[in-house]
Amino acid sequence: MTKRPLEILDQALNQKPVIVSLKGGREIRGILQGYDVHMNLVLENAEEESNGVIKNQGTLIVRGDNVIYISPSIN
Template sequence: MTRRPLEILDKALNQKPVIVSLKGGREIRGILQGYDVHMNLVLDNAEEDIDGVAEKRGTLIVRGDNVIYISPSVE
């Protein structure tokens, strides 16, 4: 059974945090609240890793053009 990417994202909605890697070397961790076909993401309780320190960002909308990958967070 082949899974489609959007089906996998559906399973991540409102679950454990995901890590989103962005262009420019930025990395954001948060709870995936929603997404669209352009991979625009809504993250709640978002934190950005800056030099090994987690900076709280709250709720973010991440433009899909900037997303390199999305991965389940390891806690």
């Protein structure tokens, strides 16, 4: 079974939170509410952990060129 990267994003819409790893070491977690071909993302209930403190960010529009990877599954 073969799947294009954007198909996987499509399946992750409005599911359990995804983890988004950003360039520069930041990591954001949130419910994927939308995306486009540039991997621009809409995250709902987004949270960023920094030095052990979780910051609630609400809705975030992440510009795709900052993304390293997106993990649809929570470990």
